[in-house]
Amino acid sequence: MKKTVLIFIFFLLFVQQLYSKKIIELKSGERITCEIISEESEVMTVISDTFGEMKINRADIKLITELDERTGYKYDDPNHCSLLFMPSAETNPKGTWYISDYELFYMNVGYSPTDNLHVSTGFLFPIIPEMITEGPLSFGFKYRTFSDPYKMNMSIMGTYNTVLEESDTGLITYGTAFNYYLNPKSTFNFYIGGLTSTETKGSESIFSFSLGLTHRTSESSKLIIEYLNGGIFDEIETKGVMLFGLRFFGEKISADLAAIKFFDITGSDIWLLIPLISLTYHF
Numbered sequence: 203m204k205k206t207v208l209i210f211i212f213f214l215l216f217v218q219q220l221y222s223k224k225i226i227e228l229k230s231g232e233r234i235t236c237e238i239i240s241e242e243s244e245v246m247t248v249i250s251d252t253f254g255e256m257k258i259n260r261a262d263i264k265l266i267t268e269l270d271e272r273t274g275y276k277y278d279d280p281n282h283c284s285l286l287f288m289p290s291a292e293t294n295p296k297g298t299w300y301i302s303d304y305e306l307f308y309m310n311v312g313y314s315p316t317d318n319l320h321v322s323t324g325f326l327f328p329i330i331p332e333m334i335t336e337g338p339l340s341f342g343f344k345y346r347t348f349s350d351p352y353k354m355n356m357s358i359m360g361t362y363n364t365v366l367e368e369s370d371t372g373l374i375t376y377g378t379a380f381n382y383y384l385n386p387k388s389t390f391n392f393y394i395g396g397l398t399s400t401e402t403k404g405s406e407s408i409f410s411f412s413l414g415l416t417h418r419t420s421e422s423s424k425l426i427i428e429y430l431n432g433g434i435f436d437e438i439e440t441k442g443v444m445l446f447g448l449r450f451f452g453e454k455i456s457a458d459l460a461a462i463k464f465f466d467i468t469g470s471d472i473w474l475l476i477p478l479i480s481l482t483y484h485f
Contacts, residue, residue, distance in 0.1 A: 224248075226258065227265040234258070279424055279449065280484040281456040283320070283344070286426050286445045287478075288393050288412040291355035291379040293320050293346045294484070302482040303327070318346040324361075339364055344379075354382045359395075372400045387418040408432070424449040426460070441465040447478065456482045 226234045226248070236248035239255075246258045281300070283292050294300060294314040302310040312322030324340040342361035349355050357379050364372035377395020384390055391414035396407040410432025417425045426449060431442035447460025460478040 225267045226263055227267070228258075228262050229264045230262070279418075279451050279456065280454055281449065281451065281482045285391060285414045285416065286428055286447045286449075286458055286460045286480075287430065288391065288414050288428055289344065289357075289359060289377075289379050290389075290391055290414075291346065291357040291381045293318055293344055293357065298484060300482055300484045302480060304480045305478065318349070320344055324363075342375075352383055352386070354380070356380050374398050374400065389416045390414075391416070419448075422451055424451070426458075445478065454484045456484075458482075 223235060223237050226236060228234070234248070234250050235252070236250040236256075238246055238248050240247040244260055246260060246263075247255065248258060249255050281302075282290065283294050284290055294312070296314055296317045298314050300312050304310070307327050308324065309327050310322055310324040312320050314320040321343045322341075324338070324342070326338065340361050340363040342359065344357050344359040346355060346357045358377070359379065360374065360376040362372055362374055375395060375397050377393055379391070379393045381389050381391045391412075393412040393414075394409070395411075396409045398407040410430065412428060412430045414426065414428040419425050426445070426447045428445040429442060430445075442465050444463045444465065445460050446463070447458050449456055449458050451457070458478065458480045462478055
């Protein structure tokens with residue numbers, strides 16, 4: 203757990219500082235995109251994208267604003283409503299669909315009737331008909347309760363999981379997700395939720411939480427780090443799971459390549475990495 207906290211702190215500091223560019227608007231009307239490297243009482247030293255290192259008199263400055271580097275992109279991440287494993291607090295635009303494939307076998311299909319709500323169903327890829335009737339089937343929703351675009355979001359969500367041949371029993375998951383933009387390229391994500399069953403009628407729950415960080419590395423790629431822990435991992439005797447991955451995307455398609463690291467409860471912490479592959483298409 204200590205190593206996990208240190209990794210997250212380092213990454214937070216890294217993404218906060220890596221892209222600290224500003225737009226300096228001068229009284230003359232000129233706009234300079236730059237990074238401020240030092241400040242004095244009357245002069246600022248900056249590195250301009252166009253002119254390199256230069257000094258600017260404070261008396262000549264009209265306004266300094268943060269550079270929103272998203273404005274230079276052709277498109278946003280089409281799969282921004284989820285990370286590698288944990289959900290994000292964001293939802294898809296009204297009237298859009300998505301189809302996701304995890305490890306080539308598990309499918310998830312969702313639709314957004316409004317900007318703040320999407321509903322979904324999950325099932326095994328039906329190579330044979332029995333995979334629908336004998337495999338797991340889920341129905342879920344996510345509702346965004348608060349949204350300040352590109353600043354922060356909060357959502358509640360839930361799923362019902364069952365097997366058609368055993369439809370008298372099922373598992374229910376529920377939770378709350380929150381995300382905050384550390385800067386135009388990076389987000390911090392938090393999820394807390396529970397797992398219960400229809401047999402206990404909700405009287406018994408297992409709780410877990412997740413932490414996630416994303417950082418856009420280019421026009422069409424994103425780095426994602428997640429940490430998951432809680433009661434759902436008690437039976438496999440682990441102190442938690444960490445995921446490291448890259449997402450590659452275009453306007454409508456995204457693909458994730460990631461590795462899963464289980465933290466051994468004995469303290470040996472062997473780096474046994476399990477690959478994770480997923481594809482998502484939005485339309």
